Amino acid sequence: MTDAFPANRGHDSTPIKMESRDLSLYYGKNLAIRTISMKIYEQTITALIGPSGCGKSTLLRSFNRMNELIPGVRIEGKILFHGEDLNAKDVDPVAVRRRIGMVFQKPNPFPKSIYDNVAFGPRIYGYKGDLDTLVEQSLRAAALWDEVKDKLGTNGLELSGGQQQRLCIARTIAVEPEVILMDEPTSALDPIAAGKIEDLLQELKEQYTILIVTHNMQQAARVSDLTAYMMIEEEDRSGVLVEYNRTNELFTNPIMESTQDYITGRFG
Amino acid sequence: MNRRGENFRSDANVFPGKPLRSLQEINPNIRRSYRLGKVFQWIAVAATGVAVLVLAILLFDIFADGLSRLRPSFITEFPSRHPEEAGIKSAIYGSIWIIVLTIIVSLPLGISAAFYLEEFAPKNRLTEIININIANLAAVPSIVYGILGLTLFVRAFALGRSVLAGALTMGLLILPIIIIASREAIRGVPGSIREASMGLGATRWQTVRHHVFPRAFPGILTGTILALSRAVGETAPLIMIGALTFVPYVPGNIETIRDVIADPIALITFAPMDGFTVLPIQIFNWVSRPQQEFHVAAAAAIVVLLVILLTMNALAIYLRNRFEKKGPQNR
Numbered sequence: 001m002t003d004a005f006p007a008n009r010g011h012d013s014t015p016i017k018m019e020s021r022d023l024s025l026y027y028g029k030n031l032a033i034r035t036i037s038m039k040i041y042e043q044t045i046t047a048l049i050g051p052s053g054c055g056k057s058t059l060l061r062s063f064n065r066m067n068e069l070i071p072g073v074r075i076e077g078k079i080l081f082h083g084e085d086l087n088a089k090d091v092d093p094v095a096v097r098r099r100i101g102m103v104f105q106k107p108n109p110f111p112k113s114i115y116d117n118v119a120f121g122p123r124i125y126g127y128k129g130d131l132d133t134l135v136e137q138s139l140r141a142a143a144l145w146d147e148v149k150d151k152l153g154t155n156g157l158e159l160s161g162g163q164q165q166r167l168c169i170a171r172t173i174a175v176e177p178e179v180i181l182m183d184e185p186t187s188a189l190d191p192i193a194a195g196k197i198e199d200l201l202q203e204l205k206e207q208y209t210i211l212i213v214t215h216n217m218q219q220a221a222r223v224s225d226l227t228a229y230m231m232i233e234e235e236d237r238s239g240v241l242v243e244y245n246r247t248n249e250l251f252t253n254p255i256m257e258s259t260q261d262y263i264t265g266r267f268g
Numbered sequence: 269m270n271r272r273g274e275n276f277r278s279d280a281n282v283f284p285g286k287p288l289r290s291l292q293e294i295n296p297n298i299r300r301s302y303r304l305g306k307v308f309q310w311i312a313v314a315a316t317g318v319a320v321l322v323l324a325i326l327l328f329d330i331f332a333d334g335l336s337r338l339r340p341s342f343i344t345e346f347p348s349r350h351p352e353e354a355g356i357k358s359a360i361y362g363s364i365w366i367i368v369l370t371i372i373v374s375l376p377l378g379i380s381a382a383f384y385l386e387e388f389a390p391k392n393r394l395t396e397i398i399n400i401n402i403a404n405l406a407a408v409p410s411i412v413y414g415i416l417g418l419t420l421f422v423r424a425f426a427l428g429r430s431v432l433a434g435a436l437t438m439g440l441l442i443l444p445i446i447i448i449a450s451r452e453a454i455r456g457v458p459g460s461i462r463e464a465s466m467g468l469g470a471t472r473w474q475t476v477r478h479h480v481f482p483r484a485f486p487g488i489l490t491g492t493i494l495a496l497s498r499a500v501g502e503t504a505p506l507i508m509i510g511a512l513t514f515v516p517y518v519p520g521n522i523e524t525i526r527d528v529i530a531d532p533i534a535l536i537t538f539a540p541m542d543g544f545t546v547l548p549i550q551i552f553n554w555v556s557r558p559q560q561e562f563h564v565a566a567a568a569a570i571v572v573l574l575v576i577l578l579t580m581n582a583l584a585i586y587l588r589n590r591f592e593k594k595g596p597q598n599r
Contacts (some may be wrong), residue, residue: 064467066463066467069463070434094469094470094471096469097468098469101468101469102463102467102469104464108459108461108463110461110465111461111483120468120470120478121468124468124470124474124478125424125469171468175469228367
């Protein structure tokens with residue numbers, strides 16, 4: 001049988017950051033994703049692609065336990081973070097989310113000043129250092145500093161969509177996570193704003209492990225090192241992992257037929 | 269002729285096999301729908317007109333009756349056997365006491381309950397039962413709260429016919445309304461804000477404290493003021509617990525700020541335990557008198573009550589508009 005998951009065998013001898021092992025997730029009685037095993041490598045951008053409803057976002061949100069905010073969610077299998085079970089009884093989900101940050105589909109800045117948006121995370125952690133410096137660093141890292149340095153007191157909601165999304169990235173960076181999960185971060189943005197975020201991802205990769213869900217295959221091809229293709233199983237509508245490979249391999253020489261169908265636009 | 273230069277002439281049939289219709293020709297179904305729409309519109313206008321007219325007549329009648337009695341002395345004098353000397357001082361003080369104590373009793377309880385139910389409570393059968401019961405409680409007739417207040421506060425807690433007993437009863441009466449209004453306001457805070465906060469590693473409490481509460485607060489405030497204005501107009505439960513109808517003093521005899529400074533302890537010890545009356549009861553009392561002059565006094569008191577209610581509702585609307593302008597609500 002052909003192995004459709006070469007990326008699970010290793011990636012340029014990069015250390016493994018996170019890993020899902022036979023992960024299944026139920027919403028009530030409905031199986032949303034089924035026995036997904038994939039390894040996420042350090043300082044690598046991994047893209048999750050696939051048709052709507054295939055469970056990409058569900059999988060993504062499992063990686064920092066955001067799913068358990070939804071009533072009736074149950075998981076089977078394991079998620080490991082540095083080899084530790086993320087869902088172990090003595091692991092606090094709040095601690096998990098401090099190390100594995102998240103950027104959402106729709107820019108969702110707090111209705112507060114730009115400064116307070118970035119400072120919120122460090123403040124609730126009781127950050128002792130120089131907050132002004134941290135805010136500046138985070139905004140610089142999110143390539144937003146030059147645009148907002150003279151109006152840090154302005155409400156975050158007054159920025160443009162693309163700026164708002166970079167503010168959300170800055171906010172996430174400010175708490176110094178190790179992994180950043182991104183759920184279609186550019187789908188609500190125009191192409192120019194989206195392009196800025198894509199450029200930003202390449203810089204962030206130097207420091208962070210990034211897992212990104214995207215609807216846009218060109219985007220996955222442009223920004224990611226590894227790509228995972230998910231699809232919906234016919235009989236029970238659950239999401240399964242079909243193929244996980246180097247991005248250029250997956251797009252130019254897909255192993256599975258359904259991957260081929262999807263990337264050539266014949267399906268989904 | 270090339271495609272771009274082609275003219276769509278009105279006599280050219282673009283879809284072969286389908287008869288061409290002019291734009292002036294209107295489908296009979298649409299014509300009927302238009303007519304129905306017009307009819308409905310007129311019914312709606314008439315219904316609104318009736319409601320406004322009745323209110324206008326009522327207001328006109330009351331103002332015509334009561335305006336002659338509205339002098340400063342009407343507000344600064346205690347009630348009296350002589351209708352032309354009678355005033356509503358004790359009733360106004362009583363009403364203010366009831367409002368303030370009711371806020372103190374019901375606001376913290378109501379907001380806490382609303383936050384618990386919306387943000388912290390597990391979604392199970394018990395919560396479901398609680399939800400249904402709160403909705404039911406909001407619909408219980410106020411006289412029933414009066415009976416409860418009489419049994420519980422006046423007798424069992426031995427508070428007597430005091431301001432405190434009245435405020436506790438009123439507090440219970442409006443508690444469900446405050447809870448429902450607050451929950452509505454909390455639910456209005458977009459989920460994306462909660463996700464953003466939790467995603468940053470904030471705890472549930474930090475999320476509520478820093479994001480949900482500040483955004484829900486204007487809505488909570490508005491709902492609370494509207495609930496309070498209901499309490500201000502309530503008569504039945506206070507009559508039930510035995511609020512007095514003739515009160516020639518104010519609770520604790522505290523009339524001015526100077527009295528408060530002179531004996532601040534009395535404000536929280538004696539005054540809440542004193543007897544009281546409120547505006548609606550004073551009105552009720554005067555209306556049931558045979559003398560015409562008392563009816564005039566009642567009309568004047570109604571005007572005062574209406575002004576108070578109008579002010580409270582205006583405040584609620586003002587606060588809502590003011591806070592809503594601060595940021596888009598649905599992001």
